[in-house]
Amino acid sequence: MSYSGVINKYLEYLPFTEGVRPVTLLEGNTPLIEADNLRDELKAPCKIFLKFEGANPTGSFKDRGMTVAITEAVHRNAEAVICASTGNTSASAAAYAAKAGLQAFVILPKGKIAVGKLAQALIYGAKVIEIDGNFDDALRIVREIGEKTNVVIVNSINPFRIEGQKTASFEILETLGSSPTHHSLPVGNAGNITAYWKGYKEWASKKHSSLPKMLGFQAEGSAPIFHGKIIEHPETVATAIRIGNPASWKLAVQALDESKGQINIVTDSEILEAQRVIARTEGIFCEPASASSVAGLRNLLNKRYFTGKDVVVCTLTGNGLKDPDTASRGITPPLTAAPSLSEVLNLMNLN
Amino acid sequence: MSYSGVINKYLEYLPFTEGVRPVTLLEGNTPLIEADNLRDELKAPCKIFLKFEGANPTGSFKDRGMTVAITEAVHRNAEAVICASTGNTSASAAAYAAKAGLQAFVILPKGKIAVGKLAQALIYGAKVIEIDGNFDDALRIVREIGEKTNVVIVNSINPFRIEGQKTASFEILETLGSSPTHHSLPVGNAGNITAYWKGYKEWASKKHSSLPKMLGFQAEGSAPIFHGKIIEHPETVATAIRIGNPASWKLAVQALDESKGQINIVTDSEILEAQRVIARTEGIFCEPASASSVAGLRNLLNKRYFTGKDVVVCTLTGNGLKDPDTASRGITPPLTAAPSLSEVLNLMNLN
Numbered sequence A, B: 001m002s003y004s005g006v007i008n009k010y011l012e013y014l015p016f017t018e019g020v021r022p023v024t025l026l027e028g029n030t031p032l033i034e035a036d037n038l039r040d041e042l043k044a045p046c047k048i049f050l051k052f053e054g055a056n057p058t059g060s061f062k063d064r065g066m067t068v069a070i071t072e073a074v075h076r077n078a079e080a081v082i083c084a085s086t087g088n089t090s091a092s093a094a095a096y097a098a099k100a101g102l103q104a105f106v107i108l109p110k111g112k113i114a115v116g117k118l119a120q121a122l123i124y125g126a127k128v129i130e131i132d133g134n135f136d137d138a139l140r141i142v143r144e145i146g147e148k149t150n151v152v153i154v155n156s157i158n159p160f161r162i163e164g165q166k167t168a169s170f171e172i173l174e175t176l177g178s179s180p181t182h183h184s185l186p187v188g189n190a191g192n193i194t195a196y197w198k199g200y201k202e203w204a205s206k207k208h209s210s211l212p213k214m215l216g217f218q219a220e221g222s223a224p225i226f227h228g229k230i231i232e233h234p235e236t237v238a239t240a241i242r243i244g245n246p247a248s249w250k251l252a253v254q255a256l257d258e259s260k261g262q263i264n265i266v267t268d269s270e271i272l273e274a275q276r277v278i279a280r281t282e283g284i285f286c287e288p289a290s291a292s293s294v295a296g297l298r299n300l301l302n303k304r305y306f307t308g309k310d311v312v313v314c315t316l317t318g319n320g321l322k323d324p325d326t327a328s329r330g331i332t333p334p335l336t337a338a339p340s341l342s343e344v345l346n347l348m349n350l351n
Helices: A036-042 A062-075 A088-100 A115-123 A135-148 A160-165 A167-176 A191-207 A249-258 A268-282 A288-302 A324-328 A341-348 B036-042 B062-075 B088-100 B115-123 B135-148 B160-165 B167-176 B191-207 B249-258 B268-282 B288-302 B324-328 B341-348
Strands: A032-034 A047-052 A080-083 A103-109 A127-131 A151-153 A182-186 A213-219 A262-266 A311-316 A335-337 B032-034 B047-052 B080-083 B103-109 B127-131 B151-153 B182-186 B213-219 B262-266 B311-316 B335-337
Touching: A032 A167, A036 A047, A036 A268, A036 A288, A047 A167, A062 A080, A062 A088, A062 A151, A062 A160, A080 A088, A080 A135, A088 A103, A088 A115, A088 B268, A103 A115, A103 A135, A115 A127, A115 B268, A115 B324, A127 A135, A127 B341, A135 A151, A135 B341, A160 A167, A160 A191, A167 A191, A167 A311, A182 A191, A182 A288, A191 A213, A191 A249, A213 A249, A213 A288, A249 A262, A262 A268, A262 A288, A268 A288, A268 A324, A268 B088, A268 B115, A288 A311, A324 B115, A335 A341, A341 B127, A341 B135, B032 B167, B036 B047, B036 B268, B036 B288, B047 B167, B062 B080, B062 B088, B062 B151, B062 B160, B080 B088, B080 B135, B088 B103, B088 B115, B103 B115, B103 B135, B115 B127, B127 B135, B135 B151, B160 B167, B160 B191, B167 B191, B167 B311, B182 B191, B182 B288, B191 B213, B191 B249, B213 B249, B213 B288, B249 B262, B262 B268, B262 B288, B268 B288, B268 B324, B288 B311, B335 B341
Parallel strands: A047 A311, A080 A103, A080 A151, A103 A127, A127 B335, A182 A213, A182 A311, A213 A262, A335 B127, B047 B311, B080 B103, B080 B151, B103 B127, B182 B213, B182 B311, B213 B262
Antiparallel strands: A032 A047, B032 B047
């Protein structure tokens, strides 16, 4: 049978019963790429695989959780769905709500977000309401609406999101035929590292696979878990992980502890450099936040953390096309030549 | 075995032998989505499926042809690859060249293209050379370089591109279990409609499947095949099909004739409206050019062209994230409210 999305594929691991009608855009089934060029570039002794979640329908891993959250919302006859998010979550929520025939609402603090950042959610038909207040006000109102109406919250406090996101672990286990020894991830709201670990554990309990060490990387200016305290004004070029008080903080720490992994920080320049290296060696254009998984890997390689027996998977959480401007900052501008063969050949500088 | 790209999957249909080492980013294997919401919206009697090629690694169908072209270039020890393209082709060429460890060159007329449009090719490491001349000068120099050096041209004059692109037909045939009755496509350089038809015919000759009617749609201001003459200054908001003298003109006409299909035109406003309808009903954000396949379908539905027995596949050639600005023009801006539950609920206008 042809592929029909993560709910049908992994139904036995999800909180649905046979006969559920998934709201799916055929998310999941994303490439796991053996990154030999990157391994050479980083002089790594271990194998490196990249899980490219940017290939999902709306361009990020959020789609795995959203198919589950929206399917569940339909199941309980939600009137609409709502979230307070500016980026990948609102895009994914809007797309899956559209497919479900539900209205999506996005609540935001006024004037904080450029409309361009919201283009994706808007084109999918989400209604965006800006309030005269800050992000906490927006979240408070979203929670109140979730309590007092039949509108379902699809922010990360919705537990069905993590259920869907864990399916990425299953795909990796199936493709590799066994668990990697290490799994490296960007950490923002910390839902994804929580979800991957849940996935690895559930698979292990059913199929007796081994477990990887979880490696989490936060941006230097936005590293509440690493520092063990809420960051009031988080800053990083990697907007998808610019979060000062992660929703899944405790569960992420548990994943790191149980797996004997570690959390660490990477600088913005390490992130942007990693983004370029991934693009130039492997032909994969990921979001800045995604590249923190490889930036962190590189730092650990410099500390000789890995051996030749290790197999490391890095998740690239989102598509670089979501934020081409940030990536463009560090790139070489075009050269100019007269329209003559010799001049162009000269600039090409062939051996 | 896990999915390993279109060359391994469809080797018997491609000009390679066993043992070829594909340069792959795991392109292909893209979603074919049954578009029931769109069918309802368009009041269509037939089934409609959307083949979302925006899920490919660089965000367009070009990756299918590029894996074949770059693999062949490596096979004959190319020193580098080169193209004169501003959009999806240069992005795809740059990505696959990066994976192959080859330098990619992009030759362009100076000042005609915003650097932002090239961000994707540049981040993958392509070298861009702008010449003081027009697009014909750029193409002439590319051809000369292809003749006089060991640099391989990966523009659409490279026949291996079409070989790879035809694999999209195979995926559709496998997923549906039979041929659709009609296949609707945007037509620019006309390589894709040529490739799909080649794919359908080759599958039919091996597996005795039936053949679809090919339906091609050009933008009104850029419709050389429809009008039967070269358009000196093609214009359309759908930049990916803004082509006045298609490379695969004759083969496209042959595909239309052999399949008893038709070529037609769609206006820019029909294209943009179709782009919004696809996003709002199916949760899929495609490039403007892609939407011409659905805009054309809509026009034919209005003429009662289809019956209840028909199965129509529309190819959505590229990811909307490649050009969010065009899509943003027609969307509703955010509303504003005080930070109070009642005000927000009022704006949400729930039933």
